[in-house]
Amino acid sequence: MDFDFSPDQTAFSETVERFLDANPDPEVFDVTRENMAQVVDTPARRAYMRKMADQGWLGITWPEEWGGQDGDGVYEYLLNEALAGRGGPQIGKGVGIIGKTLLAHGSDKLKAEFLPKILNNEVEFAVGYSEPEAGSDAASMKLRAVRDGAGWRLNGQKTWTTSAHFAEWYWVGARTDPDAPKHHGITLFLVPMDHPGITVRAIWTMGDERTNDVFFDDVWVSDEYVVGELNKGFQYISQALDLERFTMFSFAPIQQRLNVLTEYVKEATRDDEPLREDPIVRKQLATLVTEAAVARLLGLRVVAAAAGGGKPPTVEASGYKLYATELSKRLANASMDIASPGTQLRVGTEDAPMTGRADSTYRYTVLDTIGGGTSEVQKNIIARRGLGLPKNF
Template sequence: MFDFTKEQLEWRDAVRDFIAGLDPGSRAENVHVASELKGDNTWLAQLRRKGWLGIGWPREYGGLGKSIVEQWILIDELTAAGLPRLGDGVNMIGPAIIEVASEQMKRDWLPRILSGEVEFALGYSEPEAGTDLARLRTRAVPDGDEFVINGQKTWNSSGHFATHEWLAVRTDPDAPAREGISILIVPIDSPGITVSPIWTWGGARTNDVFFDNVRVPRANLVGELNKGWSYVMTALNLERFAIGGVGELRAQLPVLVRFLASTFRGGRTLWDDPRVRERIADLASRLHAARLLSLRNVRLIDRGEVSAAESSMVKVWASELRMEFADTVTEILGAAGQLTAGDRRAPLRGEYEHLYRKASHYRFTGGTNEIQRDLIARRGLGLPRQSVGRRGSPTPKN
């Protein structure tokens, strides 16, 4: 079940060769998402020139027509090399457009995503609609050939560098909550849009985005009017798949072990401490399980057996594993583990201090882990919907 085919191994080697051949200057550190990189010389531009961005997309839309396992291999190798994740346009919105949009929309938008001309921000969450996304209130009202949008989105992570919002709006306020939502593609430079930063503890920027009588053509409606809820769910399952990768932890583990085996405290190496060995062995086993779970999920997707419960398991396991790595290693490192990257005394270049601050956000993005667990219970195990008091039923992003 988990062996790569000969073709997949060749693909993995080709990806490794590509990464090994990158000039260090092309890596441009300090960005959180690859599509923040500009210019023709970056590794992203090189990847694009090779035609490797729309790897799982059908060939007729400029993709390579490969399986999602090959896409998984690419992401695993890139993250193992310490490169940031690809943007939402390639990972989520392109595949969602392929699945739900009109032929005209596919022809209009897919080539522009692949060329890097267009990148998307995910405009779902609002101050009063996070977990319970169906409560979203940002309104889009038809006016001639246009929609007029008013409202606010929050936690809009790519809003400061994306060109367009993939925006969930309420188009029928009288319909039941999930039946009055549509998706619009909205250029972020439209008059009436204000993007305001929110800085996270982990150093990444996300944003509030305000819409004040913003006009977009009706042609920017994705799929059918008021069918947006199911399109959001399609894209979210793809997001959880993307969050589920743990390539960077796979690459960090041997570095960590070498560090522990060569760092002395009280006359012996850290690795000589049985408690340290036990905890690292535990992390190694969990890492192995995370990769197997993730690979099982991508194979199910490849066979057309998409399971929301399985995607949620991968997301919960991978996001919590990052936190366990961060907790365990900063604890082993002691006070020095709190030194930040850039401080020459920081052990392991301060990577675990940064991971400690950054890891928690994976628990929220793509729907919180509490909600993922609820989903696993309901959809995976067939347990009844729980009563949660004043918040109402847990309907959220699932």
């Protein structure tokens, strides 16, 4: 099997790398934020993504009629991997989750209002699925939307909304038919984050990043801001989660962390003996390098499945997300074990092993196995949709 990229794809990747080399910015690129580095949460990061827009790189796979290039998804993959490898922001929710769902299901009004802003990176979105009693099982959401005139009145709570404190719009699911089965009766809405009925409260994670609780108190939303058909929101969410599970957890940061550990092992000593000659350490590194190669190919499998058309790459995306995030944890554990108790020093500590990188890797990667659906949820998806096992096995 040929795993090489085509000449055109290789040329595009080289073009991206040259652009990044010519436009470095320490306020934008920070590998120590691990996978949270992808978030476009500061003025500097937003400005940088506008440079991406100027290159025409934010709508590669979109139809030409909406400003895109009708290109293959592999180009988005290459772009995101290049950005992620340097700890930079990625094309993310707007182009992927929101943009592609609007292209498939949105009204002409929503397309006209939001798609040009997304392509120009003029708007940021928060995504609201999780609730206190509906985490990975998004179908259990209870945020109520009750018909009120030419719109809907929303009341309830969302949680773990990472972008709520800086986004302009909320892409949020709410239950519009409480009598329907839980996978039905959910509708997607677009709600301005500055609505007076919305309250955002910070939650600080063990990775030193902010996520949020979001409270809805009589938030009225016009019918014009309903996404797609009423009561079909969960089906749209499920399709979008395939994108989220893949794009949220790029392979490049895993490779970058592995390179950091490998370089440390090359130079470090233990009891005056080179660490690289320790047979246990060598075995650990060989295993991690092999598993990293597997993760990369699982990611390419998602790209290939998406390019083939037909059904969304649900099983492939879950397989990659499960393997890659669990590998990230194994890599973090190995970094802590190999480099001794000094790895408990905070990231940025100059005299710590790997300047404290093991600390940030360890704390962040715990979160990775939860975001976008826990590892247990991914196993269930693979079991049911990939292996055809019954729901209650």
